[in-house]
Amino acid sequence: xxxxxxxxxxxxxxxxxxxxxxxxxxxxxxxxxxxxxxxxxxxxxxxxxxxxxxxxxxxxxxxxxxxxxxxxxxxxxxxxxxxxxxxxxxxxxxxxxxxxxxxxxxxxxxxxxxxxxxxxxxxxxxxxxxxxxxxxxxxxxxxxxxxxxxxxxxxxxxxxxxxxxxxxxxxxxxxxxxxxxxxxxxxxxxxxxxxxxxxxxxxxxxxxxxxxxxxxxxxxxxxxxxxxxxxxxxxxxxxxxxxxxxxxxxxxxxxxxxxxxxxxxxxxxxxxxxxxxxxxxxxxxxxxxxxxxxxxxxxxxxxxxxxxxxxxxxxxxxxxxxxxxxxxxxxxxxxxxxxxxxxxxxxxxxxxxxxxxxxxxxxxxxxxxxxxxxxxxxxxxxxxxxxxxxxxxxxxxxxxxxxxxxxxxxxxxxxxxxxxxxxxxxxxxxxxxxxxxxxxxxxxxxxxxxxxxxxxxxxxxxxxxxxxxxxxxxxxxxxxxxxxxxxxxxxxxxxxxxxxxxxxxxxxxxxxxxxxxxxxxxxxxxxxxxxxxxxxxxxxxxxxxxxxxxxxxxxxxxxxxxxxxxxxxxxxxxxxxxxxxxxxxxxxxxxxxxxxxxxxxxxxxxxxxxxxxxxxxxxxxxxxxxxxxxxxxxxxxxxxxxxxxxxxxxxxxxxxxxxxxxxxxxxxxxxxxxxxxxxxxxxxxxxxxxxxxxxxxxxxx
Ligand code: ADP
Ligand code: MG
Numbered sequence: 001x002x003x004x005x006x007x008x009x010x011x012x013x014x015x016x017x018x019x020x021x022x023x024x025x026x027x028x029x030x031x032x033x034x035x036x037x038x039x040x041x042x043x044x045x046x047x048x049x050x051x052x053x054x055x056x057x058x059x060x061x062x063x064x065x066x067x068x069x070x071x072x073x074x075x076x077x078x079x080x081x082x083x084x085x086x087x088x089x090x091x092x093x094x095x096x097x098x099x100x101x102x103x104x105x106x107x108x109x110x111x112x113x114x115x116x117x118x119x120x121x122x123x124x125x126x127x128x129x130x131x132x133x134x135x136x137x138x139x140x141x142x143x144x145x146x147x148x149x150x151x152x153x154x155x156x157x158x159x160x161x162x163x164x165x166x167x168x169x170x171x172x173x174x175x176x177x178x179x180x181x182x183x184x185x186x187x188x189x190x191x192x193x194x195x196x197x198x199x200x201x202x203x204x205x206x207x208x209x210x211x212x213x214x215x216x217x218x219x220x221x222x223x224x225x226x227x228x229x230x231x232x233x234x235x236x237x238x239x240x241x242x243x244x245x246x247x248x249x250x251x252x253x254x255x256x257x258x259x260x261x262x263x264x265x266x267x268x269x270x271x272x273x274x275x276x277x278x279x280x281x282x283x284x285x286x287x288x289x290x291x292x293x294x295x296x297x298x299x300x301x302x303x304x305x306x307x308x309x310x311x312x313x314x315x316x317x318x319x320x321x322x323x324x325x326x327x328x329x330x331x332x333x334x335x336x337x338x339x340x341x342x343x344x345x346x347x348x349x350x351x352x353x354x355x356x357x358x359x360x361x362x363x364x365x366x367x368x369x370x371x372x373x374x375x376x377x378x379x380x381x382x383x384x385x386x387x388x389x390x391x392x393x394x395x396x397x398x399x400x401x402x403x404x405x406x407x408x409x410x411x412x413x414x415x416x417x418x419x420x421x422x423x424x425x426x427x428x429x430x431x432x433x434x435x436x437x438x439x440x441x442x443x444x445x446x447x448x449x450x451x452x453x454x455x456x457x458x459x460x461x462x463x464x465x466x467x468x469x470x471x472x473x474x475x476x477x478x479x480x481x482x483x484x485x486x487x488x489x490x491x492x493x494x495x496x497x498x499x500x501x502x503x504x505x506x507x508x509x510x511x512x513x514x515x516x517x518x519x520x521x522x523x524x525x526x527x528x529x530x531x532x533x534x535x536x537x538x539x540x541x542x543x544x545x546x547x548x549x550x551x552x553x554x555x556x557x558x559x560x561x562x563x564x565x566x567x568x569x570x571x572x573x574x575x576x577x578x579x580x581x582x583x584x585x586x587x588x589x590x591x592x593x594x595x596x597x598x599x600x601x602x603x604x605x606x607x608x609x610x611x612x613x614x615x616x617x618x619x620x621x622x623x624x625x626x627x628x629x630x631x632x633x634x635x636x637x638x639x640x641x642x643x644x645x646x647x648x649x650x651x652x653x654x655x656x657x658x659x660x661x662x663x664x665x666x667x668x669x670x671x672x673x674x675x676x677x678x679x680x681x682x683x684x685x686x687x688x689x690x691x692x693x694x695x696x697x698x699x700x701x
Contacts, residue, residue, distance in 0.1 A: 004179040006034035013176065020162050027156045033176050037184070037205050039169065040224065040648055041151030044217055047118065048148040053092040056121045056128050064118045065089050066138060069111050074102055085109060087117060087130075094121075095129040101161055108163070114138040134167050149211050173209050181205050187686035188227055189679055192664045198223045222657065225649040229658050231690045232644055233665035234675075234683070236437065240293075241673070249291035250394045250418050255283070256317035258346060259310060266345050267306075274449035275303055281445050282311050282423065286395075292421035295435065298447025299619040300427045300583030301454065305335070307447070308397045309342055311423060316348060316375050320394025323412070323420070324378045327400045329354045334558065335399070336378045343376075353379035353388065384411045392416070398424045427583070428576055429619035431627050433655045436662055437644055448620070456617045457586040459594040461570070461610045470595055471512050474564060478518070478545045482590065483562040487581055489572045490525065490550040498550075499526065505568060506548045519544040551577065560588035570596035570613075571606035575626040578613050605629050627652055 004013070009032055011021035024030040030039060051063040067089035074081050083102035087094045096117070098105050119133030153169040164172070184202040186193070193200070199207065199219050207220035271279070278296060285292040298304050312322035324339075326332040336352045343350060351365055351374045368374050372391030377383060393416040412420065424442065435444050462470055474484050486509060488502040502524055510520050521535040521544035539547040540559050547562075565585045570578065578596070585592040596610050612625045632651045651658065668680065675684040 004033055006180045006183050008033045010036060023159055023162055027159050033180050036173055036176055040208055041153050043152050044149040045152055047150045053089050053094050060121055062120050066116050096133055097129060097131045110137055116141045151209055177209055187682050189668055189683055196226060225654050226657050226661055228646055228649045229661035230665055231687055233662045234687055237665055237669055247291040248418050249421055251289045252286040252314050252318040254317050258313040258316045262313055262346060272449045272451055274447045275307055278307055278445040278447055279310055286421055291419050293442050294423050294445055295442040296423055296425045296445045297429050301450060302447040303451055304425045305338055309339060311395060312376050315394040320392050321390050322376045322395040323383050324397040325383050329380055332378050332380050348375045350376040353377055353382050355382050390415060393420045396420045396422050429623040431623045433658045434632050434651060455591050457582055457592045457594050459614045461596045461614055463598060463600045477564050484546045484564040485562055485584060486548045486566045488550055488568045502550060509548055520546045523549040525550060563590050563592040565594045568597050570610060571598040571602050575609050575622050579619055579622050
């Protein structure tokens with residue numbers, strides 16, 4: 001038999017040939033023998049037990065029998081041809097059936113030979129049958145190592161039609177494994193293998209495809225997943241170093257008049273420990289002479305604004321300007337007002353630039369900015385337009401990062417000879433492990449503590465059957481002077497129906513809470529901006545007790561007196577949206593409530609979402625559940641291309657492994673930043689190979 005190497009194309013393997021090899025490439029990306037070894041089982045079947053037809057029970061999900069196929073026939077029916085065969089275990093008969101691929105199977109089924117069959121038994125008219133069983137010659141079965149755990153491989157329908165279903169792939173891999181596995185070399189640094197107590201790479205391939213015990217399979221899977229995550233982290237950390245840490249940054253060495261005066265004389269409240277810690281992190285970063293690229297995560301109300309302000313004052317103390325960007329005009333306006341109030345006692349100039357600042361006002365503002373007379377410029381995307389020129393931009397703060405793409409961040413860099421420090425603030429917590437990968441080039445600071453005196457929002461779930469009592473509760477809250485949000489879903493695909501729900505809901509609320517005693521405001525996407533603003537204003541001023549709205553209120557409104565958030569059809573909202581909406585209440589001194597309304601029958605995921613909301617107010621915990629339910633890609637949203645392409649590891653399942661991988665990758669790079677040492681040579685080569693195969697591991701900013 002010709003020599004087979006890891007690099008040998010699968011086409012040259014016995015029983016493959018050009019047609020199947022093409023299918024392996026297009027369906028699974030398998031070209032070489034090594035690719036085949038990298039195609040891992042997703043589970044194992046326990047094949048150590050044999051049954052007899054006589055002992056099959058209805059609770060058996062799968063049984064394994066030994067016997068002979070005595071005959072078969074193709075049966076033509078309305079839905080195509082199926083193959084029916086009779087299996088005899090020496091005592092009784094069982095019917096085997098194939099509904100797909102009948103012809104191929106008929107040609108290949110071993111008749112009148114001792115076989116082992118495995119599959120799910122089902123009862124039909126009092127007799128057991130088995131559809132699509134696995135069939136293998138008993139002799140072959142016995143030759144297989146262990147005979148206990150059999151790997152099950154992912155395959156596709158197209159491959160299945162060519163005899164390369166899970167079993168076919170298993171046969172191929174079983175054939176290749178012993179011939180190439182000795183040529184498989186170690187890729188991880190010896191220290192990492194030792195510290196994580198990992199098996200060697202070649203052992204991992206032996207055990208993953210042919211484990212003798214479940215613990216061998218586990219050890220092998222762990223080793224291979226770790227390897228992938230470790231290489232990913234090495235890539236990200238190296239990338240971070242080249243794009244950020246090696247970039248020069250303005251050095252803010254001076255903590256001077258503005259920071260000190262504000263900090264010691266004008267802080268309206270003592271900072272939380274979390275705020276102090278994050279400010280220390282930021283200050284240290286900005287004093288290194290290197291570029292800061294930091295993500296600040298903190299739930300709604302955790303006090304990110306004051307952190308941004310102190311950072312801006314630090315820039316001012318060092319003679320630099322700050323740009324603060326918000327996703328909407330309303331938010332920018334709110335930032336402006338809030339910041340002006342905070343810096344009122346200081347000689348600091350804060351200005352607003354949005355699309356609606358036009359004509360001479362705009363011209364004057366831009367001139368003042370270019371002259372260095374404006375210290376803090378608050379605005380929307382307008383701030384990064386080419387016509388906006390700063391005298392000395394030292395810091396850019398981006399609020400609500402989810403609406404800002406990477407490209408926009410890069411535009412900011414170019415606003416200044418030395419790129420400004422960047423602080424990205426988000427109120428949508430991202431699970432730590434995901435932030436580590438998707439935002440691998442950012443450092444992460446976390447505000448995990450709310451200012452004191454906040455009462456956590458109490459959240460309950462009620463079905464539509466409880467509407468009357470919910471309305472009575474609202475009535476009582478309003479009688480105490482509180483205000484209420486009532487939010488309806490608006491999903492683009494069903495916008496018209498949703499709009500009708502909203503209007504019906506609005507009418508029934510007005511019937512229950514009629515004027516003149518009550519005023520009900522309404523805001524939705526089909527209104528003119530000025531009408532929207534007017535309605536919003538009525539609610540913000542306390543003239544309307546109830547605001548009926550679609551999710552437009554998700555960002556932007558701050559009405560501390562509103563203490564009840566009712567979310568209609570809550571089962572249709574995602575977790576992060578529910579959490580954002582709930583963040584609208586709980587801003588004042590009184591106890592706040594969130595009432596999740598839904599229909600009576602809920603799917604598992606919807607139930608889990610609502611239960612999670614009722615159980616916790618912690619945005620990070622919610623983000624973890626969200627990631628489990630939706631996967632990392634959807635958690636990051638479509639604007640983010642940040643989810644790396646992984647073949648064996650899984651960002652959700654392998655969270656602990658990912659943290660270790662990051663830690664060890666950091667350790668390796670600290671001692672050997674270029675991976676130039678002999679003991680890292682194999683790792684460096686593996687990294688190059690991995691990068692060729694996974695182009696999206698590094699984002700191009
Ligand atoms: P975020 O932007 O993180 O949602 P804000 O910065 O708007 O939060 O702060 C929310 C509210 O909490 C504001 O009214 C702010 O004045 C107040 N706040 C912030 N930090 C503290 C603190 N340490 N103690 C008391 N109140 C605080
Ligand atoms: Mg904010």
